[in-house]
Amino acid sequence: MAARTLKGLARPPLGLLAAGFSQRAAARTEYRSAYSLDKLYPPQQEGTAASAPEEKPPAALDIPVGRLTVTYCRSSGPGGQHVNKVNTKAEVRFHLASADWIPEATRQKMASMHSNKINRAGELIVNSEESRYQMRNLAICLEKIRTMVAEATEKPKVVSKETTQKLIERVEKMNRERLRQKKIHSHIKQSRKADFD
Numbered sequence: 001m002a003a004r005t006l007k008g009l010a011r012p013p014l015g016l017l018a019a020g021f022s023q024r025a026a027a028r029t030e031y032r033s034a035y036s037l038d039k040l041y042p043p044q045q046e047g048t049a050a051s052a053p054e055e056k057p058p059a060a061l062d063i064p065v066g067r068l069t070v071t072y073c074r075s076s077g078p079g080g081q082h083v084n085k086v087n088t089k090a091e092v093r094f095h096l097a098s099a100d101w102i103p104e105a106t107r108q109k110m111a112s113m114h115s116n117k118i119n120r121a122g123e124l125i126v127n128s129e130e131s132r133y134q135m136r137n138l139a140i141c142l143e144k145i146r147t148m149v150a151e152a153t154e155k156p157k158v159v160s161k162e163t164t165q166k167l168i169e170r171v172e173k174m175n176r177e178r179l180r181q182k183k184i185h186s187h188i189k190q191s192r193k194a195d196f197d
Contacts, residue, residue, distance in 0.1 A: 033135060061146050064101055069093045070138060075129040082132070089129040090137035092145065096124045102149055109152040124148075 075089040096107055096118060111118060118124050126148075128140040 061149050062101070063142055063145060065142075067094060067099070067101070069123075070141075072134055077129070079132070086132075088132055088134050088137060089127060090134060090141050091125065091127040092138070092141040093119075093123040093125045095122055097122050103153075106149060106152045110148055113152060114148060 069092070071091045071093075072087040073089050073091065074087055075083055077083065096102075096111055099107060102110070110124070114124065117126065124145075126141045126144045128137040128144065130140055131137050
């Protein structure tokens with residue numbers, strides 16, 4: 001009985017494994033994780049926009065990953081033994097002043113908006129440790145860079161004079177009401193004082 005079950009668990013012949021490997025090698029296919037960069041950010045062809053399930057603004061930024069310095073280190077927080085063994089935290093840095101793939105005006109605005117993320121060498125540092133996976137954390141870092149650039153390129157909204165006047169009137173009305181309530185409260189406190197004369 002035990003011999004029969006062991007026979008069923010025996011490995012397939014080596015020839016079958018080699019044949020399967022040679023078929024894969026002949027087709028030149030390799031295993032790609034679902035979180036690899038080419039699946040998360042498929043390359044765009046010239047003249048055609050990538051079709052994504054969610055529509056992004058037309059000025060989507062193509063970040064040259066080769067110009068970035070990507071490092072991985074140990075992530076903090078919960079996770080037990082896994083978090084102590086695996087380098088999943090992604091840190092992306094690039095020299096902001098020489099990043100010619102970002103317009104000059106946008107670079108200057110990014111330098112003023114995110115001055116706390118720029119080191120003495122002038123590198124903008126973005127990191128992520130939200131996920132358990134390196135590639136997902138790298139994708140989150142790239143998305144953070146895209147968001148920073150998008151925020152820096154946004155033009156401030158122009159407020160009309162009528163809206164400004166309404167806001168000023170609203171603030172003045174709130175201040176008048178606050179002072180009125182303060183006087184009422186003061187009057188109540190004064191009336192509670194005992195007169196010993």
